[in-house]
Amino acid sequence: MNLVAVVPAYNEQDSIASVVRELQAAVPDATVLIVDDGSDDSTAKVAHDSGALVVRLPVNVGIGAAVQAGYLWALSRGFTMILRVDADGQHDPRWAPDLIRAVEDGADVAIGSRFLSSGPNHQPPALRRIGIAIFSSIVTLLARQRITDPTSGFRCMSRRAAEFAAAAQPFDFPEVEGIVHFARAGFEITEVPVVMRDRRHGHSTIRRGRAVYYALKVLIALFILSTYPREKER
Amino acid sequence: MIGYIVTGAALALLAAIMLLIRRRALHEAHALAWIVALSLIAAIGLAPWLLSEMATIIGVRNPPNILLGIAVFSLTCVTIYQQVLLSRTDEKVRKLVLHLALLEADLKASNPSQEPLIDQEEY
Numbered sequence: 001m002n003l004v005a006v007v008p009a010y011n012e013q014d015s016i017a018s019v020v021r022e023l024q025a026a027v028p029d030a031t032v033l034i035v036d037d038g039s040d041d042s043t044a045k046v047a048h049d050s051g052a053l054v055v056r057l058p059v060n061v062g063i064g065a066a067v068q069a070g071y072l073w074a075l076s077r078g079f080t081m082i083l084r085v086d087a088d089g090q091h092d093p094r095w096a097p098d099l100i101r102a103v104e105d106g107a108d109v110a111i112g113s114r115f116l117s118s119g120p121n122h123q124p125p126a127l128r129r130i131g132i133a134i135f136s137s138i139v140t141l142l143a144r145q146r147i148t149d150p151t152s153g154f155r156c157m158s159r160r161a162a163e164f165a166a167a168a169q170p171f172d173f174p175e176v177e178g179i180v181h182f183a184r185a186g187f188e189i190t191e192v193p194v195v196m197r198d199r200r201h202g203h204s205t206i207r208r209g210r211a212v213y214y215a216l217k218v219l220i221a222l223f224i225l226s227t228y229p230r231e232k233e234r
Numbered sequence: 235m236i237g238y239i240v241t242g243a244a245l246a247l248l249a250a251i252m253l254l255i256r257r258r259a260l261h262e263a264h265a266l267a268w269i270v271a272l273s274l275i276a277a278i279g280l281a282p283w284l285l286s287e288m289a290t291i292i293g294v295r296n297p298p299n300i301l302l303g304i305a306v307f308s309l310t311c312v313t314i315y316q317q318v319l320l321s322r323t324d325e326k327v328r329k330l331v332l333h334l335a336l337l338e339a340d341l342k343a344s345n346p347s348q349e350p351l352i353d354q355e356e357y
Contacts (some may be wrong), residue, residue, distance in 0.1 A: 054334060054339075056338065058335065058338075061331050063329075072336055
């Protein structure tokens with residue numbers, strides 16, 4: 001296994017060091033790559049000082065582009081498996097081995113789902129839960145398989161899937177649409193129970209007004225995707 | 235009289251667009267829609283009977299309303315066209331940013347003392 005953990009980060013100087021440390025403890029064989037998405041704070045320096053490799057985007061281009069930069073970096077260096085973890089500390093890296101195992105067992109994409117786990121889990125605010133439920137229904141319909149946590153960015157994927165994602169996935173908010181892209185291209189997707197925690201520092205990039213923009217943008221993208229014939233992406 | 239004012243205003247805007255192109259502040263491709271629309275408006279201003287004829291054919295009681303309709307439609311088309319161009323540029327900029335960052339990472343891997351290629355403070 002040649003694994004890299006890609007962590008897109010924007011202004012996460014307070015949480016990034018603990019995320020790097022926890023990743024190093026949970027998956028000691030993994031290379032940890034922080035993609036600093038044009039942060040205004042010391043995210044890149046803190047990540048570097050914590051022992052992670054850092055790719056620094058000169059301007060803020062959004063989480064999708066940051067993740068793509070991570071995939072491209074990993075692919076150019078021959079990594080065979082890519083783990084994606086958020087930089088805000090919500091994804092507990094102790095559950096990463098379960099995601100990795102799912103890919104080793106043959107899945108192309110393993111998605112960490114907080115809704116499959118019976119343990120104590122971060123509960124998103126009510127409105128966001130409703131949004132996730134709506135996305136879940138639409139993605140389940142379009143992907144033709146049950147997806148409980150489509151907005152989860154806690155994922156592991158094979159090199160083949162990462163190659164596809166690096167070329168075909170959207171720059172803006174790629175999580176939800178990405179699942180449908182993967183499913184329509186014939187990749188095997190599985191969900192794995194994980195525990196997500198409350199954000200420890202800072203604030204989410206998707207807040208109030210932006211949440212409405214996010215929801216509308218994703219809904220439009222899903223609608224457009226539904227108009228494509230399934231063969232289109234194969 | 236109003237016809238001459240419309241033509242004069244359209245020609246003044248056309249002259250301003252030509253000046254912007256000359257100063258390389260506006261690309262010909264982006265100005266094309268404006269040039270066509272303004273030329274059309276200038277022509278209608280000089281031949282107001284054209285508008286009256288059109289109003290009779292279409293069944294519009296007040297001929298200047300046609301001009302207003304054409305203007306709104308043209309502006310909408312130009313705006314959508316600009317948004318398409320903006321989306322294309324957005325995509326290109328993001329790709330460039332990604333490739334620049336990856337090149338910089340390669341450079342830094344071979345030479346750890348390498349300074350950032352772009353000073354973030356500039357943005």
